[in-house]
Amino acid sequence: MAAFAGSGLRGQLLRQLSGQIRPLLSFRAMSSAPGQPHASHNYETLKVSQAQEKVLHVELNRPEKRNAMNAVFWREMVECFNKIAQDSECHAVVVSGTGKLFTAGIDLMEMGSVFMVMEGDDMARKAWNIRKKLREHQETFSVLEKCPKPVIAAVHGACIGAGVDLISACDIRYCTQDAWFQVKEVEIGLAADMGTLQRLPRIMGNRSLVNELAYTARKMMAPEAESSGLVSRVFQDKQAMLEGAFELAADIASKSPVAVQGTKVNLLYSRDHSVPESLRYMATWNMSMLQTEDLVKSAQAALEKKSTKDIVYAKL
DSSP states (O other): OOOOOSHHHHHHHHHHHHTTOOOOOOOOOOSSOTTSBOTTOOOSSEEEEEEETTEEEEEEOOGGGTTOBOHHHHHHHHHHHHHHHHOTTOOEEEEEEOTTSSBOOBOHHHHHHHHHSOOOSSHHHHHHHHHHHHHHHHHHHHHHHHSSSOEEEEEOSEEETHHHHHHHTSSEEEEETTOEEEOOGGGGTSOOOSSHHHHHHHHHOOHHHHHHHHHHOOEEEHHHHHHTTSOSEEESSHHHHHHHHHHHHHHHHTSOHHHHHHHHHHHHHHHHSOHHHHHHHHHHHHHHHTTOHHHHHHHHHHHTTOOGGGOOOOOO
16 A cells, blocks of 8 residues: 555545544553563573563573574574564564674584484485475574564674574664674585575675675675675664664564564565565455554554554554
């Protein structure tokens, strides 16, 4: 649905919608206070807390191992974001890392043996099991994309190997001025297989640069990451970055969840389909979603010159 054009038509439509608005539903606050662990999440490798109302903060939490990704991490990320996807109290998520850096990537000491010693009576069966395991691991980051809530990556220090896979599956990326990124896999004898090679070209829009990074494993520093489109903002330090990320998440969380989550679904669909296909999908999507009460409430707020922060939207 296009934005309203012309003040007369806009005002007429808003007044029409405002006459239909029903009493606002009461909103039940989240069970966890801001900054406290979220009651429904308890993990070894992740720390989940409520940053603000409707905003969850998911931290990679193996600082003594530079947040390297071990076998437990791959399982817990899927569990965590599947829960978040179903959490009607959460409208946006910020992902960051504890300790000195975002992540050093895969924990090679632990994960190397998983693929090197694979069960199977012959080569074909071993290969089949390796593929199965790879698909399971790919879901660890695809789950960020499938989660209908917008996910903001906040990167400080190094983001290496699988860390790039992770942030490539996020909706928005911020970083600190000392951050750097490295598609590390060719240096350890393999092609990146968790999403970087598939998502990064669509994010940065410069295939030459993506190829260079993937073939050489060179480091890309924060200024180049910003200029190439990998990140949208660079901050002086981690504290400033997290404040910026939480502010952004809170702004997103204040909007209609029907509108925001529908926007994410259609952005991802349009990435993978042609314009005509995406327009047909959008029309089909909105033939029901335009009937939401959120549209009436938002129109009423606009008529009264109120912010969306003043609106109480029903859960989704």
